[in-house]
Amino acid sequence: MTANRTIGEVGERALLAEFATSAASTPDVVVGPGDDAAVIEPGARVLSVDTAVADRHFRLDWSSPEQIGARAVVAAVADIAAMGGRPTGVLIALAAPTTASADLVVGINRGAAGRAADLGAAVLGGDLVAASEVSVSITAVGVLDGVAPVRLGGARVGDVLAVSGPLGASAAGYAVLASGDRALLDDPALRAAVDAFRCPAPDPAQGPVAARAGAHALTDVSDGLVEELGLLCAASGVGVDVEAGAIPITAAAAAAADRLGDDPQRWALAGGEDHELLGAFAAGDVPPGWMVIGAVVAARPDPVRIDGSPPRVRGWRSV
Amino acid sequence: MTANRTIGEVGERALLAEFATSAASTPDVVVGPGDDAAVIEPGARVLSVDTAVADRHFRLDWSSPEQIGARAVVAAVADIAAMGGRPTGVLIALAAPTTASADLVVGINRGAAGRAADLGAAVLGGDLVAASEVSVSITAVGVLDGVAPVRLGGARVGDVLAVSGPLGASAAGYAVLASGDRALLDDPALRAAVDAFRCPAPDPAQGPVAARAGAHALTDVSDGLVEELGLLCAASGVGVDVEAGAIPITAAAAAAADRLGDDPQRWALAGGEDHELLGAFAAGDVPPGWMVIGAVVAARPDPVRIDGSPPRVRGWRSV
Structure with a gap:
């Protein structure tokens, strides 16, 4: 599959699927690779890792170091929530040029640790290595607190689809920042969108809420709704x-x-990184505050339809 | 401490110490940042993360993709062993240019997954992101199987120091590879050193062995013995x-x-990345196969002495 092809040509999804084929499992693994996070026994621990790279997932001239760190934690913790889990800890692996300001990595770490603390998660450890560009890789750890893990593959025909919050704000903030238009950047009406790009603030507690409500399937919207x-x-x-x-x-x-x-x-459909949750529920089980956006139907050649038609946009891929 | 200074000027150790001051803890954290790995309850889970970056920790022209992946797992798992833990799983976060060969990341992943399987650890998940250079960040997960975690700070005056295997082989292999001398590279007498650089093969089972033997302190030799x-x-x-x-x-x-x-x-004292274990034991408790290299004495201004003198070499730092 991969012979003589580049990573970009094969694509992230196909490569992660290829990786999953070489993943040996053990009896303690309840959920392995391929879902938002893994679940292992004993203790129903939930584990996921998520990496953000400068100029690809964030820009050092658009966000403060603290925002970059906080945003990385939000993204990693969303994968715990997307299994129905509650975050309990993070490991923070930073890479940066040795010539970069020490304040940069101290700030990224402070932002990550601060957001982790806000979400009830301890900092368990980390790593700092020299590299030619800045990146932050967060391993998030959580627990299921007695609920069954909510898989991506559990949606049933007849379910309703619902999301835990608004979509597209992060993409809107990206567009405002990318415009470089000072009047837009200073416009208080757009401030919340810019903030949502710099660090979205979904509520990961909605993961356990959805699990307790009986969600059949759950994921976080990190790469765009479509x-x-x-x-x-x-x-x-x-x-x-x-x-x-x-x-x-x-x-x-x-x-x-x-x-x-x-x-x-378009931003709501294609823009990623809001990290709100998308769930499939029996019609009466949608939790308070969640918004119904559609329905689960029988499999078909074009599985996703928006207003009855195949989507004209695709999501955002990190590779 | 960090104002107007670069990461290189402040240094990895000082920055990690600074990070630890911003790490909020929670009651489930038995061992937090600052040791080889964290330990959390329930289930006495051991967790650590370790990142390797191209041209800093490995070279794509010196090692195969499989060796690069396997080596990253060995380094991360050594931190689990250094708490007395047994590895049970890994998460594999890869970064690479989109223009790189897909076979490169497939190979790194295969090498990491294969070594994890050899060590009894499942692949729990991973991530793949675009970046300007190749790196692999491994989160290792383990369990303590009923032993107490062995901390770095438990050595007592009167203890003997012992190591679980030979040191300096990885540094020797680096020197051979760096020489670029084809005759040396082809010399079968040096092959084991080159192999040790490409992927050291310490026995992580010696971590639980040391813990059960009553080790007072334990760490892995990743940055040089000194x-x-x-x-x-x-x-x-x-x-x-x-x-x-x-x-x-x-x-x-x-x-x-x-x-x-x-x-x-000199290689044994200063060369890192052998990932053998260093422990402090009561004199009669050194496990079979471990080699005594010294003794623990009272604190003094120059704590480390080699043959009675302060060491003339320092270890290797990743920043």
Whole structure:
């Protein structure tokens, strides 16, 4: 599959699938590679790792070191929540040029540790290595507190699809920052979108809430809603019908789209890194505060349909 | 401490110490940052993360992708062993340019997964991101199987110091590879040293062996014996007297030193990445196969002495 092809040509998803084929398992592994996070016994521990690289996942001139660290923790912890887990700890592996300011890595670490503490997670350890670019890799650890892990592949025909919060705000903030337009950057109506890019603030406690509500499937929206819907369909062997107008967006994302002449629904469908949760529930089980965006239907050749048609956008991939 | 200074100027150890001050803890943390690995309850889980970066920890023209992956797992698992733990799982976070060969990351992953399987550890998950250079970050997970965690700071005056295997072979192999001398690279007498650089093969089962034997302190020799001795002294509030001639070296390291006109004892003292274990034991408790290299003495201004004198070499630092 990979002979004479580059990583970019093969793609992240196909390579992670290839990796999964070489992953030997052991009896203590309840959920292995391929879901948002692994679950191991004893103690129903949930584990995931997530790496953010400068100029790919963040920009040093767009975010403070503290925001970069906090954002990395949010992304990693979202994978714990996406199994129904509660975060308990993080390991923080930093890489940076030796010529970079020490304040940079101290700030990234402080932001990561601070957000971890806000979420009830201890800093368990870390690593610091020299590299030619700045990156931060967060291993998040959690527990299931007695709920069964909620898999990506559990959605059933007849379920409703719901999300735990608005989508597209991070992509809106990216667009505002990328515009370089000082008037937009200083516009208080857009501030919340810029903040959402610099560090989104989904509530990971909604993971256990969804698990207790009986969610059949759960994931976090890290690579764009369309991308996550495709993964959920593939894992569950189903199709989904989503109503674009039902997808919640923030006022700041709507304002940013108005100023930039863009479409907030496009950001909600294709923009990643909001890290809100997407779940499939029996119709009466949607938790309070979650918003229904569609329904699970039988498998079909084009599994994901938005307003009845195949999506015109794709998600964001890190490779 | 860090204002207006670079990462290189402040140094890895000082920065990790600074990070530890911002690490909030929680009641489930038995051992937090600052030791070889963290220990959390329930289940006495042991956790550590270790990153290797191209051209700093390995070279793509010196090692195969499989060796690079296997070596990263060996380094991370050694931190589990250094608490007395048994490895049960790994998470593999890879970064590479999108223009790199897909076979490269498939090979690194295969080598990491294969070595993990050899050591009884399942692959629990991973990540793949685009970056400008190749790196691999391994989170190792283990369990203590009922033994108490063996801390770095438990060495007592009167203890003997012992190591689980020979030191300096990885540094010898590095020297052979760095020589670029085809005759040396093809010399079967040096092959084991080159192999030790490409992927050392310490026995992580010696960690639980040492813990069950009652080790007072334990760490793995990743940054050079002198460096590790200094950390053990600082954590334990002791001094150490080491006899250089008692430090075990391999025949291949001795042969490489002979060919290159270098000193195998210098490699054993300063060379890192052998990942053998260093322990402090009551005199009668040294496990079979371990080699006594010195004694723990009272704290003093120059804590580490080799053959009665302060060491003339320092360890290897990753920053």
